[in-house]
Amino acid sequence: MYLIIGLIIFSFAYSIYTFIRNGTDRELSSVEIREYQGERLGSINDFRENSIRGPQSVDEETFRLKITGLVTGPYELTIKQVESNFTPYEKVVTVNCVEGWSVKLLWEGVKIEDLLINAGVKSEGKVLIFHAVDGYTSALPLDYVATNDILLAYRMNGVNLPQQRGYPFQVVAESKWGYKWVKWVNEIEVSDNVNYRGYWESRGYSNYGGIDRSFGEN
Secondary structure, three states, rough: OOHHHHHHHHHHHHHHHHHHHHHHHHOOOOOOOEEEEEEEEEOOOOOOOOOOOOOOOOOOOOEEEEEEOEEEEEEEEHHHHHHOOOOOEEEEEEEEEEOEEEEEEEEEEEEEEHHHHHOOOOOOOOEEEEEEEEOEEEEHHHHHHHHHOOOOEEEOOOOEHHHHOOOOEEEEOOOEEEHHHOEEEEEEEEEOEEEEEEOOHHHHHOOOEOOOOOOOOO
């Protein structure tokens, strides 16, 4: 009698285990896109690690993206709010590093200009200073960001930004050298300081940062 009851319990438990296991097996990992509208793309693995303090680890639950500075209403956003509350855009853009390598990728994210609309940029705001989790900073003119529909990306080649690539947010500073592509962005500060120098700019790199010039030429 006890043997039969034991077999029934074992069978029931094994059925539950099999159901859970099979359900988990169906959750396949994302696969990056390597071609977009007939255009061959690079890979998320084509980057070289050159951040100032190594890849950063961000806690999704506690992370907040701050919009600060010369705005009428500073505010904060969770990762999910950025992804859900703003229109997403896609754009194929090549990042060019001063070290001599480049990668063409499909970036997906929100227009930085859209993030600023809710904050209300004051008329004296001229520059956006991007702050990163590791203390890195770089600045871009507000006009450049608006005119070029610059994205704050959360996906590359169809997959979420990996931790080592800047999760949760990276600036897609098209036509600018890679040091302007701030990773692990946790604050966008609106400033009137057009002479602000970020991490590499304060060490001699061009504040302009356009790939049409040497990175040492302003």
